[in-house]
Amino acid sequence: MAQEKQKTDAEKAAETEVWQPEPKMVTPGKTFADAPSDAIVLFDGKNLDSWQSVKDGGAAQWMVNNGAVTVKKGTGNIQTKQTFTDYQLHIEWRIPENITGSNQARGNSGVFLASTGKGDAGYELQVLDCYNNKTYVNGQTGSIYKQAIPLANACKKPGEWQTYDVIWTAPRFNDDGSLKSAARVTVFQNGVLLQNNFELKGETAWIGQPAYHKHGPCAIKLQDHGDPSEPISYRNIWVRPL
Numbered sequence: 001m002a003q004e005k006q007k008t009d010a011e012k013a014a015e016t017e018v019w020q021p022e023p024k025m026v027t028p029g030k031t032f033a034d035a036p037s038d039a040i041v042l043f044d045g046k047n048l049d050s051w052q053s054v055k056d057g058g059a060a061q062w063m064v065n066n067g068a069v070t071v072k073k074g075t076g077n078i079q080t081k082q083t084f085t086d087y088q089l090h091i092e093w094r095i096p097e098n099i100t101g102s103n104q105a106r107g108n109s110g111v112f113l114a115s116t117g118k119g120d121a122g123y124e125l126q127v128l129d130c131y132n133n134k135t136y137v138n139g140q141t142g143s144i145y146k147q148a149i150p151l152a153n154a155c156k157k158p159g160e161w162q163t164y165d166v167i168w169t170a171p172r173f174n175d176d177g178s179l180k181s182a183a184r185v186t187v188f189q190n191g192v193l194l195q196n197n198f199e200l201k202g203e204t205a206w207i208g209q210p211a212y213h214k215h216g217p218c219a220i221k222l223q224d225h226g227d228p229s230e231p232i233s234y235r236n237i238w239v240r241p242l
Contacts, residue, residue: 033090033163035238042080042220043069043237051078054118054221062224068094071109071224071231078224079115083217088240089113089166095129096230097159103135104128107158108225109232110145113168113185115221116203116213122221123183124204125164127232131155142187142194145204154192161235162190167242170218171200177214 027037035041042050045067051060054077061075095107107129112122123144130141130153137143142150142164156162164187171183187195202210222234 033092033236035090035236036240039090039238039240040082041238043235045235048078050080050082052081053077054079054115062222068233068235070233071222073224073226073231076224077112077115077119077221079112079219079221081219083219084114084168084239084241085170085217086242087166087168088242089168089220090163090236090238091166091234092161092163092236093127094161094233094235095131095158096232097157099129099158099230102133104139106133107230107232108223110223110225111164111166112204112221112223113166114170114183114215114218116215116218120204120206120223122203122218123185123200124223125166125185125187127223129155129158131157142189144185144195144198144200146206147201147204147210148195148198150187150189150194151196152189152192152194154189154194156190164189171212173212173214179212182212 029035047064048060048062048069052058053060060078062072062078063070091111099107109127110124111127112124115122126139126141126143126145128141137149138146140150141153141155167186169184172180174180183200184197185195185200186197202212204210
């Protein structure tokens with residue numbers, strides 16, 4: 001009987017090499033903040049064509065000036081016309097330099113990672129000035145509001161632009177409406193990890209406990225909190241569906 005040829009190390013290594021399917025080619029932006037080639041640009045500083053009013057589904061009424069969009073108090077929340085499931089999100093925001101107030105009334109806004117209905121329905125990533133402002137820790141900057149305390153306070157001074165980079169995994173539901181798998185989120189603020197694959201307990205609740213309600217793909221929503229402090233601005237918003 002012929003002796004079996006002994007495989008070389010290279011042949012053994014080749015047995016565990018995977019060549020297909022090849023990942024798609026994505027051209028990165030010139031900087032970390034710039035949209036890569038496969039991103040959907042939601043706000044480029046020019047107009048709010050990709051957004052609508054949550055109140056009535058009409059045109060978004062926030063103010064666009066100098067490459068930024070600023071909350072126009074009293075006009076309500078705005079959300080994307082397009083809906084998403086899982087995604088990577090980049091968004092930049094600025095607390096006014098002349099901010100006043102304290103606790104939650106100091107530059108309060110929010111990024112709702114999935115807007116599930118009117119008003120503040122959905123899952124909120126808190127926006128707030130916590131550079132030198134104490135508040136309850138599950139409601140400070142970078143918290144998943146009333147659910148997840150951020151791992152750090154990475155706030156810059158009011159008047160400086162700040163960034164959120166988010167990986168959002170949407171919840172899945174069974175046909176009967178029960179939860180199949182919970183939502184998860186990873187959040188970086190200004191390059192600092194705040195939420196590490198946190199498993200959400202449900203939609204944001206100001207009073208009471210969070211809970212899930214069956215939904216499909218959702219818009220991304222920005223909050224007009226309505227407090228008396230100076231309004232928040234946003235810029236350079238893009239998303240990569242995953």
